[in-house]
Amino acid sequence: MKPKVDKDACIACGLCPSICPECFDMQDDGKAGAIVDEVPEGCVDQAKEAEESCPVNAIEIEE
Ligand code: F3S
16 A cells, blocks of 8 residues: 655645654655655554545545
């Protein structure tokens, strides 16, 4: 699974790195970004939770 952040949609609420810091961080552009190409096995649930929790649906976890 690949985590992706739509930077145009992200409002920098900071939720995704707090839910799944293995996959997301806040980057120099002030927006969140994916820091891995593949969601590590141990945090699949957190990555999906981040996807569901983003208030502007900027996160997509591609199967
Ligand atoms: Fe941005 Fe959504 Fe994360 S608004 S900081 S991508 S939870």
